[in-house]
Amino acid sequence: MTFKRLVLVLSDSHIRERAEWFPVEFTNIFQSRAYDIAIHAGDLVDPEVLDFVKSLSKKVYVVQGNMDYLNLPEQEVFEVLGFRVGVVHGDQVRPRGNVQALTILAKSMNVSILISGHTHTPFITAHSGILHVNPGSVTGVWGGGGGSLAPSFIELEIQSTGEISATLYELKRGRVETSTQRLILYPQP
Template sequence: MIAIFSDTHSRRGHELEGEALATAREADVVIHAGDFTSPAALEAFRDECERFYAVHGNADSAPIRDRLPTETVVEADGIRVAVTHRRDGGEMGLAMFGRSNAADVVVSGHTHRPTVVETEDCLLLNPGSHADPRGNRPGFAVLEERSDEHAAGKTRLAGEIRQPDGTLVESFEYTVPAGTNTAE
């Protein structure tokens, strides 16, 4: 299982609680799409997660920007994930970023709004913010590869966006186009 977070905006720590904290601790991989705001928040995430990958966001301080890339690609659980905080050009810019990185999924943040969009080439996933939703539902995402004996040669992804207490916001499935993207 891959757990996905973004936009923590904390001076104190990771601000994880309830199901969000349990998921971060249990996940095979944790991805964060930036805007920790403080080194304390970044270090708190690193302390909770065994395999942790992150990018910096526009609100991150210089000590965080110096330690984290603007974008990264993570291969986990048979899924290739391109991660960025935000991209010019909206959904089209994110889809182009995914295509250029042969990604199955593009994870982004910045809007604080949980969003899932299926494009021709990849799935666009914004988990929202678990700690600072700014008028949106608080959220984080989980993503898993599912075997599908009916779709030979294709990878099927199943995911959920949840509130920190575990309440389901949205569930989704995505079938990666055959012969494209999927990590070997």
């Protein structure tokens, strides 16, 4: 029997500091789904964002970003269907988004999936047995190192068979565009 978990991955909202709120096109999607887990990889900025993320799932993991003054952990580690998942903001490594440095961090956390933010540019990539997931900025705001400026988030569908579907949602010219990558990971012993 195959089990599945749907995971929402957000980061870098910068609400009230650089953006008023999430794009309505995204909030409509969020509220239409039944997420098993919701994750925010930091830089929420406004406490209302934490309340909103908590309204999207019964299981929520949120970490502190370099612009947050909320009382949040610097990292989270949890298990989903045999996979150890780590969440960090990503400001722990230089340069921003450096996959080799993030891989070293992931291995020190003993995780096979590492979720990070901080770059404001989305990416999904595997490196040295670690799946790296960065949803970009959910509001599309500029980051200290640039960014894509297109609002984005990621949904992960994790299956007990090891198949992971990672769908990137980007808001471009008023339309939500999606692209999906399918990967196979083997659960950790």
